[in-house]
Amino acid sequence: MKHILDLRVVTVEHPRADYVLLKLTNPAGPMPAMEPGQFVEVRVDGSATTFLRRPISINHADEQELWLLVHCVGNGTRQLAQLQEGDTLNCLLPLGHGYTMTTGETRHYLLIGGGVGTAPLLYLGRRLQALGHKVSFILGGRSAVDVLQVELFEQLGQVYITTNDGTLGEQGFVTQHSILSQEHFDQICTCGPKPMMQAVVRWAKANGVPCEVSLENMMACGLGACLCCVEQTVKGNVCVCKEGPVFDMNELNWE
Amino acid sequence: MAQLNVNIGALQMASPVMTASGTFGYGLEFADFIDFRTLGGIIVKGTTLHPRQGNPYPRMAETAQGMLNCVGLQNPGVEHFCHDTYPLIKDLPTNVLVNVSGSSPEDYAECARHINALEQIPAIELNISCPNVKDGGMAFGVTCEGAASVVRAVRQAYDKTLIVKLSPNVTSITDIAKAVEAEGADAVSLINTLMGTSIDIERRVRRLSIGTGGLSGPCVKPVALRMVYQVARAVQIPVVGLGGISSAEDAIEFLMAGATAIEVGTANFLDPSTSQKIAEGIDEWLDRHGVQDVHEIIGCVE
Ligand SMILES: Cc1cc2nc3c(=O)[nH]c(=O)nc-3n(C[C@H](O)[C@H](O)[C@H](O)COP(=O)(O)OP(=O)(O)OC[C@H]3O[C@@H](n4cnc5c(N)ncnc54)[C@H](O)[C@@H]3O)c2cc1C
Ligand SMILES: Cc1cc2nc3c(=O)[nH]c(=O)nc-3n(C[C@H](O)[C@H](O)[C@H](O)COP(=O)(O)O)c2cc1C
Ligand code: FES
Numbered sequence: 001m002k003h004i005l006d007l008r009v010v011t012v013e014h015p016r017a018d019y020v021l022l023k024l025t026n027p028a029g030p031m032p033a034m035e036p037g038q039f040v041e042v043r044v045d046g047s048a049t050t051f052l053r054r055p056i057s058i059n060h061a062d063e064q065e066l067w068l069l070v071h072c073v074g075n076g077t078r079q080l081a082q083l084q085e086g087d088t089l090n091c092l093l094p095l096g097h098g099y100t101m102t103t104g105e106t107r108h109y110l111l112i113g114g115g116v117g118t119a120p121l122l123y124l125g126r127r128l129q130a131l132g133h134k135v136s137f138i139l140g141g142r143s144a145v146d147v148l149q150v151e152l153f154e155q156l157g158q159v160y161i162t163t164n165d166g167t168l169g170e171q172g173f174v175t176q177h178s179i180l181s182q183e184h185f186d187q188i189c190t191c192g193p194k195p196m197m198q199a200v201v202r203w204a205k206a207n208g209v210p211c212e213v214s215l216e217n218m219m220a221c222g223l224g225a226c227l228c229c230v231e232q233t234v235k236g237n238v239c240v241c242k243e244g245p246v247f248d249m250n251e252l253n254w255e
Numbered sequence: 256m257a258q259l260n261v262n263i264g265a266l267q268m269a270s271p272v273m274t275a276s277g278t279f280g281y282g283l284e285f286a287d288f289i290d291f292r293t294l295g296g297i298i299v300k301g302t303t304l305h306p307r308q309g310n311p312y313p314r315m316a317e318t319a320q321g322m323l324n325c326v327g328l329q330n331p332g333v334e335h336f337c338h339d340t341y342p343l344i345k346d347l348p349t350n351v352l353v354n355v356s357g358s359s360p361e362d363y364a365e366c367a368r369h370i371n372a373l374e375q376i377p378a379i380e381l382n383i384s385c386p387n388v389k390d391g392g393m394a395f396g397v398t399c400e401g402a403a404s405v406v407r408a409v410r411q412a413y414d415k416t417l418i419v420k421l422s423p424n425v426t427s428i429t430d431i432a433k434a435v436e437a438e439g440a441d442a443v444s445l446i447n448t449l450m451g452t453s454i455d456i457e458r459r460v461r462r463l464s465i466g467t468g469g470l471s472g473p474c475v476k477p478v479a480l481r482m483v484y485q486v487a488r489a490v491q492i493p494v495v496g497l498g499g500i501s502s503a504e505d506a507i508e509f510l511m512a513g514a515t516a517i518e519v520g521t522a523n524f525l526d527p528s529t530s531q532k533i534a535e536g537i538d539e540w541l542d543r544h545g546v547q548d549v550h551e552i553i554g555c556v557e
Contacts, residue, residue, distance in 0.1 A: 004288065004528065051320055051321060051322065051472065052317055220315050223527060225279055225524075226280075226524060227277075227309065227314070229315075230314065232311075
């Protein structure tokens, strides 16, 4: 079931000048259940130029709290960074379909994120760990400052880092990390800039590893009603907000 | 509780509030947020004789108090609608209307004929005003002859309530309204979106895949309201008003301008329960002002 809730901002952290981590609670009761890879449409108030809601991934969720990690790239996200503890944020949630989490047999998951695309992978990693799976991460960024929440990822499994300038971890792209040729992975889940995810999909296809990707198409309704957010798939144009945002790589028309 | 019932031709509605085509999916997307009984009806996505993939992404650009879209009538076609979608939505506790589009008068008529056979669809809204497809849509809605030719063809294929949705992208919307009235339309609805564009100055390109799109949202309301006011005075048939309605107060402006019913579009994206809130808000407003029947305010403004 989807909800519209006035959530309360209880903690505001700025891991970097242009990032904000909002921790929210639900004054009306327990936080609704949410799956990793699903997202929230937040209503941005107080920005003259922000009309529509903004889609933001679930960085963490439990019965008490919902975390949103936001990279300030425009007016709406910059306005979100102005929120103060005690403020209210109107949220439509949970939306879309998340990552597939298998139960039963223990598997080795590799979660690959770039930039703010690492946000949903924290919650995914936590849930996979709780299911007993082995989880490893490759986190990528242009520079050391682009790789966030590393200490939280390290609590869940091995963390491998790449930066384009070599200021942290191995120099290069996520798909160039040496661990890829050393270990076996049963499943890849990725989220980040499209070119990065396309490179991950190429690697996954070449190496026969199943892979799910999370798309960030521009959205208006978030409910599958307006058909603005479509991606071309093997089934034709489908709504990323409803059928996704997580897709199996074989559903997408990517090389 | 004021009396909120209104009629559009043979269509009886419990409230003057409907939801606008293309902004409310097939209704089910909003089931968690709406008590459908509070609405006069829902109008589902534009449906065509054959399936359509619509335009490429990107299809949307945000604007000041509004948005541009160039979805381009993506839909699985009328046969899919009849076999797969209709069974899921026919028993929703409100009127379910289908918005019909096409690329020739025969197309429109054939599509309408399919829907005529569906017992629980009491009316259709004929979209002769979509600005986002080349072959048809708005091409018919911008001339009196084009509009008349489509309505004439559909009127022969369809015997229930026929609402014709008009384009604002014309010189004289009252002339088009009169032309479709003369061909036997039971009502007109207006406005569809206003044609516009948007440029990304960093990349120096137009933001929408086909260059242009239709503008909707609060920014179009004054234009829509003016057109509703004019058309309500030019025709005898009921007028359904829409364009930028986001609150009960907005809706009441349209009713006072002469609309018998209204539709809520883009506002559904900001708050999926808006249409219900507007229906309830109209009721409260009427109560607060001692108005017993919504008809007392319909067209009350000189
Ligand atoms: C399912 C989903 C999950 C997301 N999760 C997160 C998240 O956890 N954290 C986060 O910081 N961001 C996330 N995003 C991206 C976020 O929605 C956009 O950055 C935001 O909408 C930009 O709004 P703005 O008003 O700040 O920028 P605008 O002023 O609207 O635009 C500024 C720039 O951002 C780009 N932009 C606008 N909308 C989007 C979009 N939907 N996706 C990508 N770029 C966009 C524009 O093209 C422009 O270049 C997610 C997007 C989707 C679709
Ligand atoms: C994303 C989107 C899709 C639409 N699709 C249709 C459609 O299929 N058929 C139609 O007649 N109108 C369509 N419209 C137009 C709306 O029904 C309505 O006429 C217009 O948006 C103005 O109302 P509003 O400002 O309240 O949204 C669409 C509008 C939007 C924003
Ligand atoms: S954003 Fe409206 S259908 Fe996906």
